[in-house]
Amino acid sequence: MIKIEHLVKNYGSHCAVDDISFEVEAGEIVGLLGPNGAGKSTTMNILTGYLSSTSGKVSVAGIDILGDPIGAKRLIGYLPEQPPLYLDMTVEEYLNFNYELKGCKLDRAKHLADVCETVKIHDVYRKVIRTLSKGYRQRVGIAQALIGNPKVIIFDEPTVGLDPKQIIEIRNLIRGLGKDHTVILSTHILQEVQAVCDRIVIINKGKIVANEKTENITRVVSAGRRLHVKVAGPQRDVLATIKSLQGISYAEALAEREGDAYTYLVESDHGVDIRKKLFFALAERGWAIIGMEALGMSLEDIFISVVDQSEKSKLGQAPARTPRRARAKERALPEEEIGASLYEDAQRQRSEAPPAQEDEE
Amino acid sequence: MQAIYRKEMRSYFINPIGYVYLGIFLVFSALLCCYTTIIAGTYSTTSYFTYLMFSFVILIPLLTMRLFAEERKLRTEQLLLTAPVTITGMVLGKYFAALTMFVGGILLSCINFIPLYVISFAENADTENVRASLMHIGPVTGQIIGSVLALILLGAALIAVGTFISALSENQLSAAVISVGTIAGMVLLNILNLLKDSDGQPLIAFYPVRLVIDWVSVVSRFGAFGNGVFDYASLLYYASLAFVFLFLTVRVYEKRRWG
Incomplete structure (x- = not known):
């Protein structure tokens, strides 16, 4: 049309x-x-x-x-x-x-x-x-x-x-x-x-x-990659436990606090839904999850995901990832700027791919 | 084009601007007619039309300032430019709406001449001897028709100028100010020719310059019509002036698309 x-x-x-x-x-x-x-x-x-x-x-x-x-x-x-x-x-x-x-x-x-x-x-x-x-x-x-x-x-x-x-x-x-x-x-x-x-x-x-x-x-861009989890329990131990789980790429304690419960930002690896695992791991230690919220993806995440994904399907291998810590720091930047810079990162990675593959796009 | 024309006409009367224009124009022309003919004790309408022309400096920008500037400011031009209408159609629709208001005002102002005819009728009836001597007493209808026609032509050209300036501007006030300046310049241009130095010689001594000014001036073109002569050269002059500015307006919009 x-x-x-x-x-x-x-x-x-x-x-x-x-x-x-x-x-x-x-x-x-x-x-x-x-x-x-x-x-x-x-x-x-x-x-x-x-x-x-x-x-x-x-x-x-x-x-x-x-x-x-x-x-x-x-x-x-x-x-x-x-x-x-x-x-x-x-x-x-x-x-x-x-x-x-x-x-x-x-x-x-x-x-x-x-x-x-x-x-x-x-x-x-x-x-x-x-x-x-x-x-x-x-x-x-x-x-x-x-x-x-x-x-x-x-x-x-x-x-x-x-x-x-x-x-x-x-x-x-x-x-x-x-x-x-x-x-x-x-x-x-x-x-x-x-x-x-x-x-x-x-x-x-x-x-x-x-x-x-x-x-x-x-x-x-399926949900469950980035979570806000509110857990009642000692902050340092909880954070250590979360980090020790397989499939977690990044975790950080946020300033938000409610009684003895703290909120944590948790990010999982690509395609991994960490929520059940997280629940049982914390329950085992006797810490209650009193809130869990899957965060919507912001545009910059989508660019990364989408570019990653097309990369993956083209090369038939695991996608190259941007270091999570660096991304967390950048998150303080305005959306567009960070979106653009991350997008450029992704583009750079992409252009490193074998040139013959580019035609498939 | 018709839709845009109707919309503009309606907008003149939804907003006060149409009433303000007609009100000012009619009051001004009525007073002017009163002072230049009845109070001055003459049937000659020459000075009436000359002075009336100067009111256009203020009044025509009143009609044209909104045409495009407002649309641009409110972003409604996007509606017109994405509708199945040509840019020429859009410009002409708006131009003719302003022209209609103008011509309407002029025609309404013709009631000003009624007292002249009434008085002349009474005078002719009174003085049998005047009639016997075959002298004509009263306004010259040919002159009046010619002058009204010339006013309309002059207005058509000046409205095109105002339309063009409105298309350049995003703010109706600045469009109005620039239009007043430009139209004033055009109307007052031939005053340069009338200026004399202390010896009574023309200030612009070089004759060809005076000739060009006279030729370009929108006012000096008025002359023949004022004498009741239909002047094709002037008709062509006013028409081409209007054409050029409307063409430029269309170009402004074309240019903006490519900008």
């Missing part, structure tokens, strides 16, 4: 998108995942014809976005990062304007009613957009993208700034749209793409790091 070939976008000397290629099948929900500034929005803006690419080709349903921009734009509904709302219009006026703008041929009253039904904005239909809450504004933005029933719908960070309940609603909504539409959405939250998308394209620094089915990525 959507075909992106060797897309490059330079802003002066800065390269925002560096040779990205991927395809999206009809009816697929694809998530673009990456830290802020990775090139997600730029890619989407090129895809929707808002920006032009420096080089490369983008086509939607076989229509080149540069060759026939109007024809391609007709097939796309787009919700930019900041919903493009005219604050002084009512929802009704706004949707009618969009209906006219997109030159729809559908039955107007019925179509607008359908769209409002889908995104549930009936009760604010006659209100001025300025008075709406963030959640409703986002929905009006989504409604705008749905007008004209476009084959392809593109959402740029659709859940940013919403509360948890709204996030779940929007995710369900997008999930539902996937039945009749091809959807691309961008986000920097892994859980979001896991919850919604069929396929995940991970972008960092303008390059594609991974392009996999969601279940494959989920397997790679």
Whole structure:
């Protein structure tokens, strides 16, 4: 449905998108995942014809976005990062304007009613957009993208700034749209793409790091690798016990304390679920685990995991790992920076692989 | 393009700006008409139209400042640029909306001439002897129509200038200020030609320079129309001025896509 070939976008000397290629099948929900500034929005803006690419080709349903921009734009509904709302219009006026703008041929009253039904904005239909809450504004933005029933719908960070309940609603909504539409959405939250998308394209620094089915990525980044464990017992002994377990790559006592219980950060080796083992080992010594929480992976972990994983499958051997201690120190850095630096590490390791293998990517 | 045109027209009247524009323009033109004709005791509308032209310096930026600057600030231009509409269509939709407001104001202001015709009717009825001598007393309809037409053409050109400046700016206030400056410069340009030094000689002594200024000036083009003559050269001049600035506006948006 959507075909992106060797897309490059330079802003002066800065390269925002560096040779990205991927395809999206009809009816697929694809998530673009990456830290802020990775090139997600730029890619989407090129895809929707808002920006032009420096080089490369983008086509939607076989229509080149540069060759026939109007024809391609007709097939796309787009919700930019900041919903493009005219604050002084009512929802009704706004949707009618969009209906006219997109030159729809559908039955107007019925179509607008359908769209409002889908995104549930009936009760604010006659209100001025300025008075709406963030959640409703986002929905009006989504409604705008749905007008004209476009084959392809593109959402740029659709859940940013919403509360948890709204996030779940929007995710369900997008999930539902996937039945009749091809959807691309961008986000920097892994859980979001896991919850919604069929396929995940991970972008960092303008390059594609991974392009996999969601279940494959989920397997790679399965939970249980990093845990917060709260144990009632003497801190030093508990820590020593944890460290002595097989499959633990890193453990550290955190400052958090509740009575005689301390919290520990535990990381296990790749593909090892340490939780049961940890439970029995501590129970044997008479120390009670009063809390255990699997930590979600941050983006930098995902980059490492994903790159590790593809390395592993290519070379058929155990992945080279970044020393855990070094990583723990780096964790204090801001997410993007660390993500980038770790990603570079991983890239370096990767490039050390035999060159003949590179072609498989 | 029609959708954008309708949206802009609606936005003039959802916001106070449309009413403010029409209000100021109508009040100003009515007062001006009163002072330059009835109070001055003449049927000649020449000075009315000349002074009215200067009000455009303030009023046209009022119409054009929002057009693009506001869209850029609110990021709604993303909606327009990703919709199946050409950039030219978008620019023209907005331009014609501003032009419609302008022409509407001008046409409404034509009620100012009614008192002149009423007075002239009364005067002609009173003084039978004047009629007998075949002298005409009253406003010259040809001049008025020509001048109104010229005002509209001048406005069409200046609105294109304002549109272009709005497209360059992200802030409607700065768009307004720059537009006022630019339009003032264009309107006042031929005053340079009228300046005299102490000996009564033109300040710009070199005749070709005066000729060029006269040729470029948007105001001096007004002359023939003011005499009720349909001047094709001036028509072409105003039309091409509008075309050039609208073309530049489209280029600004094309350029931004590639930026």
